[in-house]
Amino acid sequence: xxxxxxxxxxxxxxxxxxxxxxxxxxxxxxxxxxxxxxxxxxxxxxxxxxxxxxxxxxxxxxxxxxxxxxxxxxxxxxxxxxxxxxxxxxxxxxxxxxxxxxxxxxxxxxxxxxxxxxxxxxxxxxxxxxxxxxxxxxxxxxxxxxxxxxxxxxxxxxxxxxxxxxxxxxxxxxxxxxxxxxxxxxxxxxxxxxxxxxxxxxxxxxxxxxxxxxxxxxxxxxxxxxxxxxxxxxxxxxxxxxxxxxxxxxxxxxxxxxxxxxxxxx
Amino acid sequence: xxxxxxxxxxxxxxxxxxxxxxxxxxxxxxxxxxxxxxxxxxxxxxxxxxxxxxxxxxxxxxxxxxxxxxxxxxxxxxxxxxxxxxxxxxxxxxxxxxxxxxxxxxxxxxxxxxxxxxxxxxxxxxxxxxxxxxxxxxxxxxxxxxxxxxxxxxxxxxxxxxxxxxxxxxxxxxxxxxxxxxxxxxxxxxxxxxxxxxxxxxxxxxxxxxxxxxxxxxxxxxxxxxxxxxxxxxxxxxxxxxxxxxxxxxxxxxxxxxxxxxxxxxxxxxxxxxxxxxxxxxxxxxxxxxxxxxxxxxxxxxxxxxxxxxxxxxxxxxxxxxxxxxxxxxxxxxxxxxxxxxxxxxxxxxxxxxxx
Ligand SMILES: Cc1cc2nc3c(=O)[nH]c(=O)nc-3n(C[C@H](O)[C@H](O)[C@H](O)COP(=O)(O)OP(=O)(O)OC[C@H]3O[C@@H](n4cnc5c(N)ncnc54)[C@H](O)[C@@H]3O)c2cc1C
Ligand SMILES: Nc1ncnc2c1ncn2[C@@H]1O[C@H](COP(=O)(O)O)[C@@H](O)[C@H]1O
Numbered sequence: 102x103x104x105x106x107x108x109x110x111x112x113x114x115x116x117x118x119x120x121x122x123x124x125x126x127x128x129x130x131x132x133x134x135x136x137x138x139x140x141x142x143x144x145x146x147x148x149x150x151x152x153x154x155x156x157x158x159x160x161x162x163x164x165x166x167x168x169x170x171x172x173x174x175x176x177x178x179x180x181x182x183x184x185x186x187x188x189x190x191x192x193x194x195x196x197x198x199x200x201x202x203x204x205x206x207x208x209x210x211x212x213x214x215x216x217x218x219x220x221x222x223x224x225x226x227x228x229x230x231x232x233x234x235x236x237x238x239x240x241x242x243x244x245x246x247x248x249x250x251x252x253x254x255x256x257x258x259x260x261x262x263x264x265x266x267x268x269x270x271x272x273x274x275x276x277x278x279x280x281x282x283x284x285x286x287x288x289x290x291x292x293x294x295x296x297x298x299x300x301x302x303x304x305x306x307x308x309x310x311x312x313x314x315x316x317x318x319x320x321x322x323x324x325x326x327x328x329x330x331x332x333x334x335x336x337x338x339x340x341x342x343x344x345x346x347x348x349x350x351x352x353x354x355x356x357x358x359x360x361x362x363x364x365x366x367x
Numbered sequence: 368x369x370x371x372x373x374x375x376x377x378x379x380x381x382x383x384x385x386x387x388x389x390x391x392x393x394x395x396x397x398x399x400x401x402x403x404x405x406x407x408x409x410x411x412x413x414x415x416x417x418x419x420x421x422x423x424x425x426x427x428x429x430x431x432x433x434x435x436x437x438x439x440x441x442x443x444x445x446x447x448x449x450x451x452x453x454x455x456x457x458x459x460x461x462x463x464x465x466x467x468x469x470x471x472x473x474x475x476x477x478x479x480x481x482x483x484x485x486x487x488x489x490x491x492x493x494x495x496x497x498x499x500x501x502x503x504x505x506x507x508x509x510x511x512x513x514x515x516x517x518x519x520x521x522x523x524x525x526x527x528x529x530x531x532x533x534x535x536x537x538x539x540x541x542x543x544x545x546x547x548x549x550x551x552x553x554x555x556x557x558x559x560x561x562x563x564x565x566x567x568x569x570x571x572x573x574x575x576x577x578x579x580x581x582x583x584x585x586x587x588x589x590x591x592x593x594x595x596x597x598x599x600x601x602x603x604x605x606x607x608x609x610x611x612x613x614x615x616x617x618x619x620x621x622x623x624x625x626x627x628x629x630x631x632x633x634x635x636x637x638x639x640x641x642x643x644x645x646x647x648x649x650x651x652x653x654x655x656x657x658x659x660x661x662x663x664x665x666x667x668x669x670x671x672x673x674x675x676x677x678x679x680x681x682x683x684x685x686x687x688x689x690x691x692x693x694x695x696x697x698x699x700x701x702x703x704x705x706x707x708x709x710x711x712x713x714x715x716x717x718x719x720x721x722x723x
Pocket of ligand 1: 595596597598599600621622623624625636637638639640641642652653654655656657658659660663673674675676679691692693694
């Protein structure tokens with residue numbers, strides 16, 4: 102059976118080059134380059150591998166501003182069959198709730214969906230909440246923090262990495278999977294494919310196409326707001342300096358302040 | 368299934384009371400994060416004179432409920448079933464959301480662990496509420512009972528304060544390893560409500576075929592950590608650290624590149640992609656102090672850096688600095704600690720004996 106596969110992709114500021122405006126304490130977007138979220142590249146690769154093995158189609162869905170175009174083309178050039186940019190000024194300023202709602206709404210317009218892939222988290226919001234949110238809106242089973250995916254007879258078998266071990270799980274489709282950063286090596290975009298991708302182009306869907314009230318999405322649809330940002334102040338530490346010959350003094354001090362304890366020694 | 372519904376502001380926020388905390392259980396025991404949630408949840412609840420409500424799902428949970436009460440739960444809501452033995456998204460979401468909709472908590476805290484995040488976002492959507500992820504500071508405004516949820520952002524350089532003014536519950540996930548495990552403190556009239564539940568077949572779609580447990584060193588509970596980085600020069604460098612750690616009753620940690628090179632196993636790694644630790648003493652030997660490492664250990668009570676470079680970044684995060692080559696410093700430190708102990712252990716023991 103061929104699979105209809107969706108990949109949720111987000112364009113993010115390049116974390117190597119983040120520039121903070123010292124006045125507003127916000128991201129200076131004009132000075133920051135945008136790239137595809139790294140974990141989403143792994144999600145796309147996992148989707149492409151699944152399609153190449155069992156057949157079907159991969160559709161990329163992203164909610165974002167028009168400049169996410171470069172990410173759309175990149176995904177097509179890597180091998181996606183179709184790309185949809187969900188874009189409208191109403192979507193701006195969304196927290197995870199309306200982001201998930203908007204992406205889920207777009208996905209619900211597709212004829213059929215068997216597997217949805219997302220990244221484990223985005224490098225800029227790093228919540229890991231949007232994927233599971235979409236699964237809840239669509240009433241789907243999910244598996245998060247997945248490192249490997251197999252498919253057989255209507256079931257996905259996935260490995261899920263927890264803090265203390267690996268869970269091997271089996272679930273029927275439809276299912277949403279969030280893929281770990283570096284779970285695989287994303288294939289490259291060839292020049293030939295890039296030209297073809299640019300020619301093929303991507304779709305842009307706006308709020309009207311989704312048919313949701315404007316107050317459901319974007320900043321108006323967000324239950325949370327950022328009240329303020331402040332630089333993280335580290336605790337001031339004395340950095341009291343000791344040369345090698347002063348180590349006996351340091352050792353005494355560490356015992357005296359209770360950092361070292363005789364009764365804990367083995 | 369929630370369907371495509373918007374987040375819904377509640378009519379009267381005064382109808383929402385008390386603090387819910389989700390306690391994560393694995394193999395019949397609380398994870399450390401469970402106690403951390405009780406600690407931070409209890410502080411918030413007591414500040415505004417509300418109840419701390421602990422949520423526990425599992426198979427045999429009455430002992431866990433008692434333990435939660437010892438730590439200050441005013442009310443334990445429990446659900447028991449063999450189907451809840453392991454965490455599974457759908458039944459957990461369903462049961463917890465039912466509790467939320469019925470009990471109307473003002474605040475709901477969940478650990479930002481992998482299962483915690485898996486769950487939190489689904490509950491938020493199901494309850495049409497807002498959730499702030501991965502908080503490192505949580506507080507409540509006394510008059511408004513609004514949760515001040517603070518989380519690092521922009522590569523940990525900034526702290527964003529996030530509020531959820533009109534939606535309830537105000538949900539947040541809390542980064543594991545950040546909040547302190549509290550002292551026991553029983554509440555006056557604790558109540559435990561555990562019900563046996565039957566999990567609907569439609570929610571049992573996830574089959575866990577196997578769980579491969581990782582050998583794991585739990586650094587988050589260590590009182591002392593002796594960590595090594597590339598400055599050790601080679602894998603053998605960790606031998607001396609292990610010996611030192613053993614002597615002083617500590618565990619061994621590592622920077623990521625030291626783990627990447629296989630000098631020590633990955634489960635010793637401290638930092639953004641490793642463990643978050645807050646020991647009483649953190650010794651960083653041959654570690655430069657890049658932000659990804661600092662993130663994982665900066666809340667340690669005392670930090671001692673050992674570095675050949677007096678201007679290494681780690682220095683500004685340190686209480687004590689020994690400038691020198693690890694090859695000389697570690698053996699010397701070992702020697703001086705051994706001799707301090709010889710000199711003092713007699714006295715110390717008599718002191719303990721007389722105190723008890
Ligand atoms: C996405 C991402 C995630 C990351 N996650 C983590 C993480 O979780 N944990 C982590 O640690 N890193 C992480 N890193 C890597 C991090 O950026 C640094 O590269 C790393 O912490 C540096 O390790 P180090 O201090 O051991 O090595 P170096 O930076 O090479 O520092 C070695 C230090 O040893 C000192 N030194 C050298 N010789 C001696 C000697 N003989 N005696 C004493 N001192 C000596 C040097 O002066 C120097 O300060 C991450 C990076 C990225 C991009
Ligand atoms: N605006 C968006 N459009 C499409 N997918 C998104 C968007 N935001 C987040 N995602 C997906 O959700 C994952 C988790 O993101 P986050 O919850 O922001 O950490 C990402 O890796 C993406 O796969």
